Amino acid sequence: MPASVLVAYATRYGSTQEVAEAVAATLRERRWEVDLRPAREVRSLEGYSAVVLGTALYMFRLHKDARRFLTRNREALSKRPVAIFAMGPFNNDEKEWQAVRAQLDKELAMFPWFAPIAHEVFGGKFDPAKLRFPYNLVPYLRRLPASDIRDWNAINAWASSIAEKLESP
Ligand SMILES: Cc1cc2nc3c(=O)[nH]c(=O)nc-3n(C[C@H](O)[C@H](O)[C@H](O)COP(=O)(O)O)c2cc1C
Numbered sequence: 001m002p003a004s005v006l007v008a009y010a011t012r013y014g015s016t017q018e019v020a021e022a023v024a025a026t027l028r029e030r031r032w033e034v035d036l037r038p039a040r041e042v043r044s045l046e047g048y049s050a051v052v053l054g055t056a057l058y059m060f061r062l063h064k065d066a067r068r069f070l071t072r073n074r075e076a077l078s079k080r081p082v083a084i085f086a087m088g089p090f091n092n093d094e095k096e097w098q099a100v101r102a103q104l105d106k107e108l109a110m111f112p113w114f115a116p117i118a119h120e121v122f123g124g125k126f127d128p129a130k131l132r133f134p135y136n137l138v139p140y141l142r143r144l145p146a147s148d149i150r151d152w153n154a155i156n157a158w159a160s161s162i163a164e165k166l167e168s169p
Contacts, residue, residue: 005032005166006048008039010055010063015125015148016087019155020054023085026159027052032166039069045076050166052159053084056124057100062086062107070111081117081169083162084108088124090147097121117165120158123149 005027009020017038024034035048045051055066062070070077086104089096100121108114125148128141135141 003032004048005034005050005052006042006045007034007036007052007054008042008069009036009053010039010065010069012056012058012063013125013127013130015150016054016056016063019085019087019122019150020052022152022155023052023054023159023162026156027163030160030163030167032163038065040065042069042073045073045080048080050080051077051082052162053082054087055084056087057103057107060103060107062104067110070114074111074113078113078115081166082114083118083120083165084116085120085122085158088122088150090124090126090144090149092123092149118158118162122155122158123151125150 007020007024007027009016011017020036024036027034039053039055053066053069055063057063061067089100104119104121108119126144127146128144129146131141
């Protein structure tokens with residue numbers, strides 16, 4: 001099997017895709033062949049020796065494209081190393097981060113067969129001006145300030161740690 005990695009992402013507003021692009025770039029620097037694709041378009045994992053799945057969290061859930069990706073590819077994912085990252089808190093409040101990590105653990109518990117080699121939460125990006133129905137009707141969300149707390153150093157370091165795990169499992 002060629003040493004090829006799939007980086008799949010589930011996004012609504014694009015910030016998770018940008019993080020997936022950064023993860024893919026780091027893996028490529030480490031000489032991995034990488035395909036970067038929306039999770040909803042992936043029909044088969046044949047030819048990939050490992051997978052990274054990136055997903056936004058919405059209303060305490062994994063993005064539905066990520067949930068469907070896990071369900072659809074259960075068998076293939078059980079046979080390969082898989083890492084997952086989820087986005088993301090809006091600010092650097094430690095309590096919020098703990099709550100989001102707990103959210104991710106709870107969501108992953110819905111897939112008891114799923115044993116990722118790594119799972120991580122990254123800070124997210126939020127822009128109230130881009131909210132779509134029905135969220136544009138929620139006053140609390142509309143009043144929140146725009147923010148982007150994606151930590152590119154942390155993202156690149158995590159991607160490097162994944163490359164290391166894949167190189168010496
Ligand atoms: C309506 C709404 C609900 C959200 N719910 C959660 C959540 O439950 N947990 C979380 O960590 N982040 C939540 N977020 C933050 C998003 O995950 C974050 O903005 C992320 O960067 C969005 O990714 P995307 O641009 O790829 O869609 C929410 C954002 C919005 C707009």
